[in-house]
Amino acid sequence: MQAAKLGAETSPREREGAAQEAAPVISIREVSKVFGQGVAAFTALDRVQIDIGQNEFFTLLGPSGCGKTTLLRLIAGFDYPTMGEIRLFGQDIARQPPFKRPINTVFQNYALFPHMTVGQNVGFGLEMLGRPKAEIAGRVDEMLRLVRMEALKDRRTSEISGGQQQRVALARALAPQPKVLLLDEPLSALDYKLRKEMQIELKRLQHETGITFIFVTHDQEEALTMSDRIAVMSGGRVLQIGSAHDIYERPTERFVANFIGETNFLEGQVQGGGSVALDAGSVVPALPPEGFAPSGRVTVVIRPEHARLVPSGTAGSLAGTVSNAVYFGTDTHYHVTLGDGSEFMVRQQNSRASASHEIGAPVGVAIDEGAARMLRD
Amino acid sequence: MAKRRAPLDIKVLPGFASMAVICLLVLYVPILVLMLFSFNSGNIVTHWEGISLHWYGVALQNDEFFSAAENTMIIAVSATVIATSVATLAALGMTRVKPWKGLTAAFMVLNLPLMVPEIVTAVATLSFFALIAGKLGLNFGIGNLIIAHTVFCIPFAYMPIKARLEDMDTTLDHAAADLYAPPWKTFRRITLPLLAPGIMSGAALSFIVSFDDFTITQLVAGPGQTTLPLYIWNQIRRPMTPEINAISTILLMVSIVLVAVSFLVTLKKRR
Missing domain, CATH: 3.40.50.300 (P-loop containing nucleotide triphosphate hydrolases)
Structure with a gap:
């Protein structure tokens, strides 16, 4: 699974490199x-x-x-x-x-x-x-x-x-x-x-x-x-x-992630095998930028559309409480306060099936497979 | 909410109309009287006898008037051409280059003649020419007057040219260079055509300033170098006839035509 993902990710970069060398x-x-x-x-x-x-x-x-x-x-x-x-x-x-x-x-x-x-x-x-x-x-x-x-x-x-x-x-x-x-x-x-x-x-x-x-x-x-x-x-x-x-x-630096679109930053500790133990609880797999060997404390970036709200206590999710919900028609932005006090935004598409969440309700935040990326700084 | 006050209409202020009329009268009545009496058929300036073009005829047959007019034209045209060229180069050198040490000082030096009392400049110029004539034996004849006029015309020519240059968008120069125009072609095809109205105003101003200069000319002029203002001055020391009015009116017309032309050129270019 992990290897397959890696392979899929390196191919567009190789194509680009070839075009430049040409x-x-x-x-x-x-x-x-x-x-x-x-x-x-x-x-x-x-x-x-x-x-x-x-x-x-x-x-x-x-x-x-x-x-x-x-x-x-x-x-x-x-x-x-x-x-x-x-x-x-x-x-x-x-x-x-x-x-x-x-x-x-x-x-x-x-x-x-x-x-x-x-x-x-x-x-x-x-x-x-x-x-x-x-x-x-x-x-x-x-x-x-x-x-x-x-x-x-x-x-x-x-x-x-x-x-x-x-x-x-x-x-x-x-x-x-x-x-x-x-x-x-x-x-x-x-x-x-x-x-x-x-x-x-x-x-x-x-x-x-x-x-x-x-x-x-x-x-x-x-x-x-x-x-x-x-x-x-x-x-x-x-x-x-x-x-x-x-x-x-795949932003490599905090500035890039912040300048383009909306995003979430979470702090954590690097663990072996390409994963990070987040301060907010839970361990997520996260890839570092190319040519960067992370160690110790790192920041992980996750786009708001790559996370979902799940029932509180779901295995592997981050526990938190809904602090704000903003309705945008096609989607709703949920602001969740996590265990370590950090704010996390989840963008959820509005469909008839999607449940709405009350402010103050305890929820879990599940991060999509491969969505978390380590930053260089 | 309070109603916002409309911008002040100056015409409703008490006394505006009467003040305006008084100002206009003070400015223009003497000139109108002068022009009116140029059409007097009698030979006393202050006593109206009837309408006639007699004194224009006298003026136009007067050899002294023509010789003075010729001198004036030679001096004014030469001084204008030289002063405007120098002023254009000076303005370019002070706006289109990297700021250099002494730029402000150069600007001051160039414009100081505007602030110095003209009589001081006149005495200084006279002493200068006396000195080079005495020590070096140099006398350029009417050239002395051209040099003197060129010097005091430069700041007058410089001002409008510099103002125009500062208004101009320097990215136009970049755009021309970007489109393969080497510097001199950029100057000829872009900078100069856009600067033309400024150069025209500068030239018109210096022509008028040179044309009617009296103080400096009076001190510097040698024998046979009478200009129109000097001629008029000499005439009014004798019993005055309306010929002087006719001559003055002709001078006024030349000035008005020049100003009007330069104004129209500027207007057309700006459109």
């Missing part, structure tokens, strides 16, 4: 960025290491100030790293100016040229590359068709709406057919409905163009729904890289 388009090697000097020095990026493959939708996710935008600026060339290499197809470009890199950016505020028409904006990159006029005209039309803006080609950029400016910015960045497209929180200025639309649009564009996208966001939902892989960043460091599923189901 052809990393962008390879970020030990990149650090320090602003200022001496006592005022601030480390914005700390030995960041990322490989991004061909045709990947890669997201840099983290709270503001985590270094994600700084990293994007280094890849674009607006700033140079203090240390380390940024390789594009194996060649270090870290000290090349932005106009020599086959990388284009969609800016957060779009940065459309206000004295040019929509068409002139889209054609600017190709014009600077010295392409023939006929080719530029054809490509501009093609790009505007791609983002469904062909009717507004001769408008000034100040005469179109925010969502339309967003599409023009995308078309402008895609027109020179860059090897990598950088997107700096491009959806944050749009309202909810438009944002949802653009998320689908971006995935479509990435699929149709086959260009590697590097997307920066602080919105975890956006990251989970759009990305092939996500790098979670905090304090200038990359904490974890993996698929949305990996990051959500």
Whole structure:
């Protein structure tokens, strides 16, 4: 049982590894960025290491100030790293100016040229590359068709709406057919409905163009729904890289688990055979992060949907009392106070069969097989 | 709940209308009177005799007036071109670069001429030219006036250019560089076109400042270097005729046209 589980878990990771080794388009090697000097020095990026493959939708996710935008600026060339290499197809470009890199950016505020028409904006990159006029005209039309803006080609950029400016910015960045497209929180200025639309649009564009996208966001939902892989960043460091599923189901650090979705942390003592004796009672099987040999005290993370409320006293369950219940329509969130005083949240789907639990009632919390994961910190 | 007070309507304040009228009268009546008497057919400035364009004819046939106008144009155009170019470079060097040591000091030095009493600048400029003429034997003729005008025009040209540059979004430069534009192309295709309204206002301002400068010009000007303001000054020391009014009105029109043009250009670019 245990072995079978392990086997099932390592296979997606192997597939990923193979994809990266095939052809990393962008390879970020030990990149650090320090602003200022001496006592005022601030480390914005700390030995960041990322490989991004061909045709990947890669997201840099983290709270503001985590270094994600700084990293994007280094890849674009607006700033140079203090240390380390940024390789594009194996060649270090870290000290090349932005106009020599086959990388284009969609800016957060779009940065459309206000004295040019929509068409002139889209054609600017190709014009600077010295392409023939006929080719530029054809490509501009093609790009505007791609983002469904062909009717507004001769408008000034100040005469179109925010969502339309967003599409023009995308078309402008895609027109020179860059090897990598950088997107700096491009959806944050749009309202909810438009944002949802653009998320689908971006995935479509990435699929149709086959260009590697590097997307920066602080919105975890956006990251989970759009990305092939996500790098979670905090304090200038990359904490974890993996698929949305990996990051959500198998967080390796407390910050990652906490930043993405709702979660429960339980303290305990490592025991032999990959299990943890929780302070709240009961022993649960829990896997450690890859390459981490746990000993002594550890924290275990369990997502609220991977636990069930069972009758008090059920064998192997954690004993507690219901302290709060919040009804959400499709499901109910039960907050349970466990034996050691810690709070535990259980998300239970509402169905006709599921029993409701009164506040103050003694219950047992049963954790799904394989749902508990040890954290590195 | 208390009703929120509507923003104060200044027009309902007691005495607003009368104060406004008084201010407008003080500002514009003298100019209107001057313009009105330029159409006087008699030859006394303060005594109205009838309507005529006679004095405009006299002014336009006056060789001294034309020679003064020519000098004024040569000086104003040269000073404007040089001062605006210098001011543009200075503004770029103070906004589009990494902050450097002495940036604030440079800003102060550049704008100090605005604060120094003009007569002080005039005396200093005169002494300077006297010194280089005496010690080095250098005299640039009308060039002396161009240099003097350029110097006091720079801060006037600098102000609107810098304001425009500070308003400008620097990510536009990044966007251009990102789209394969090397620095000079970014400047020519993005920065300069967007800066143009600022440069236009700066040029218009320095042209007007140079055009009607009296104090510095009076002290620095050598023989045969009469400008329009100096010509008018010399005329009113003799018995005055409405010719002076006609000349002044012509000058006023030039100023108004320039200001209007620069205003319209700014308006159009901002749209």
